[in-house]
Amino acid sequence: MLAAPVDVVPEGPDLVHEPKWDGWRAIAFRESDGVYLQSRAGRNLTTYFPDITRAIGAAVPLGVVLDGELIVWERGRTNFALLQRRVTAGRALLRLARECPAHYVLFDLLADAGGRVILDLPLSKRRARLEHLLADAPPQLTLTPQTADMRQVGEWLMHWTVAAGIEGVVSKRLGGRYEPGRRGWSKFRTRIVTEAIIGGVTGSISRPETALLGRFDRQGRLRYTGRSHPLSADQAVALAVLLVPPRLPRPGAVAHPWPQPLPASWSGQLDRPETLPYVQVEPTVVAEIDADVAFEHQRWRHRVRYARARHDMSVHDVPLLLGDEGGHVGDPP
Numbered sequence: 001m002l003a004a005p006v007d008v009v010p011e012g013p014d015l016v017h018e019p020k021w022d023g024w025r026a027i028a029f030r031e032s033d034g035v036y037l038q039s040r041a042g043r044n045l046t047t048y049f050p051d052i053t054r055a056i057g058a059a060v061p062l063g064v065v066l067d068g069e070l071i072v073w074e075r076g077r078t079n080f081a082l083l084q085r086r087v088t089a090g091r092a093l094l095r096l097a098r099e100c101p102a103h104y105v106l107f108d109l110l111a112d113a114g115g116r117v118i119l120d121l122p123l124s125k126r127r128a129r130l131e132h133l134l135a136d137a138p139p140q141l142t143l144t145p146q147t148a149d150m151r152q153v154g155e156w157l158m159h160w161t162v163a164a165g166i167e168g169v170v171s172k173r174l175g176g177r178y179e180p181g182r183r184g185w186s187k188f189r190t191r192i193v194t195e196a197i198i199g200g201v202t203g204s205i206s207r208p209e210t211a212l213l214g215r216f217d218r219q220g221r222l223r224y225t226g227r228s229h230p231l232s233a234d235q236a237v238a239l240a241v242l243l244v245p246p247r248l249p250r251p252g253a254v255a256h257p258w259p260q261p262l263p264a265s266w267s268g269q270l271d272r273p274e275t276l277p278y279v280q281v282e283p284t285v286v287a288e289i290d291a292d293v294a295f296e297h298q299r300w301r302h303r304v305r306y307a308r309a310r311h312d313m314s315v316h317d318v319p320l321l322l323g324d325e326g327g328h329v330g331d332p333p
Contacts, residue, residue, distance in 0.1 A: 001067075001108075001178050003170050003187035009153055010186055014173050016123075017153045018144050019166040020187055021105050022078045022294060023071035028056055028104065030064045037070075045070070048086040051097045052104050052140060059137040063115030066130075067178075068106035068144070078165035080296050106130060107144040107170075110178060119178040126178065161190045161293050168292070189292040195310060195318045196225055198243070198285045199258055200278040205243045208236050211287060211306050212262070212278055215298075217321045222257045222283050224266050225321070226291075226300035227276075235306060242309055243281045256280040266299075286310040286318055 009017065025040040035053040037045040046053060049070060060066070072082040082100045089096045109130040111117050118126055127146065134143050147153065153169055160166045168189040176184060196213035199222055203209030211228040231239065246256045261275040290305040298321045 001180060001185060002183045003185035004183040006171075006186045006188050009150070009157075009169055009188045010171050011150060014175055015171050016146050016148050016174055017169045017171050018107055018146050019156055019160060019164075020168040020170050020189070021069040021071050021144070022080055022165050022167050023069040023083055023105070026068065026070050026104070027110070028052075028060075028066040028068070030056055030060045030062055030066075032062055035060075048089075048093070049097075049102055050094065051101050055104070055138050055140045059141060060133070061113035063111060063113055064109070064133065065111035065115075065117075066104075066106055067108035067110055068104050070102055070104055072100050072102050074100065077163065080294070080301070101140060103140050103142055105142050105144050106134065107146075108178060109133065119180070122175045122177065123172055124174040157190055165293075166190075167294055191290050191292050193288065193290055193307070195286050195313060196289055196304075197222060197283045197315045197318055198239075198281060198287050199224065199256075199283045200262075200280050201239075201243065202227075202276070202278050203236075205245065205279055205281060206240050208239055208243065208279075210303075211239070212258075213287065213289065213300075213304070214258075214283065215318055215321045216315070223298060223321055224258055224262065225298060227303050228287075228289065228306040229303045231306055235308070239285070239306075239309060242285050244284070246280050246282050257283075284315060286313040286315055 024045070026045055027038045029036040029038070035046065035056045037049055037053065039045050052070065056066070070083065071078045073079070074082055083102070085096060086093065086102070108123075109126045110119060112129065118129070131143060134141055156166065156169060161168070168187060171186040171188070196215055198211050199214045200212035201208035201210065202212070208231060210230055212224065213226050213228065214222045214224050217223050258280070260280060261277040264275050266276075286309065288307040288310050290307055291300050292302055294301040
């Protein structure tokens with residue numbers, strides 16, 4: 001079951017709310033020959049999480065099907081990069097699992113012991129059975145918090161997004177059945193308004209479709225930090241008059257700080273490793289953007305919303321990138 005994005009957290013007598021964890025959605029099948037972990041896209045994640053499959057195999061009865069989020073904690077906060085390393089660890093996977101164990105934060109039960117499917121039961125009853133199932137489970141199998149108290153939701157959004165790394169909240173109806181593939185839940189992402197520098201566009205300079213964004217690091221290099229959602233027609237027209245091609249470089253200088261096309265590791269998801277052709281522009285335009293809090297390795301993992309050009313700001317007024325600028329972004333393959 002999926003969640004539709006909303007701009008405000010919904011309220012109502014039949015609604016409950018859960019933290020939106022920053023990890024990989026996964027369904028776990030406890031089968032007679034072991035445990036099978038499946039990503040939201042239907043891919044097999046089993047081999048990457050031997051610690052989780054071992055915990056499920058020891059604590060969960062045959063036939064049970066669970067729904068939840070795979071996460072990795074680092075110093076009390078979720079670390080998406082450590083989660084991604086499971087895919088590329090190779091022979092170091094077992095060592096990585098020992099040093100940075102994963103947790104499976106559970107929020108739904110799709111089949112009871114013996115394989116009895118309970119999708120038609122209301123969420124309140126599925127949740128009660130899940131609580132009972134996890135009563136004696138190891139710490140790596142964790143029941144997600146749930147509340148109907150909007151004050152608690154406010155506390156999560158104010159403090160947990162910073163302290164624990166949650167992305168927002170998911171809202172569900174207590175009487176709702178589980179409908180695979182349907183966006184019957186709601187998700188509210190915590191967002192920030194900030195600035196970035198436009199270093200390129202898809203489409204053309206006269207008709208930009210999306211903006212490619214960057215920020216200067218402490219050495220004065222413009223680093224790629226992410227891409228916008230498609231621009232509206234009005235935004236594209238207003239932005240086009242501000243964009244100019246890169247100036248010709250001085251002898252020995254680089255014409256533009258980013259390669260053409262953008263490498264797949266910069267622009268794509270791990271399950272869609274494609275380079276991104278784009279049009280380079282002179283990095284002189286500051287964009288105001290609306291972004292969520294999933295910012296790791298100095299890039300926004302999700303596309304940002306372009307709001308407007310900031311005529312009142314110089315590119316040197318934009319916040320600098322600090323810390324590690326390496327790494328990849330994306331979802332599990």
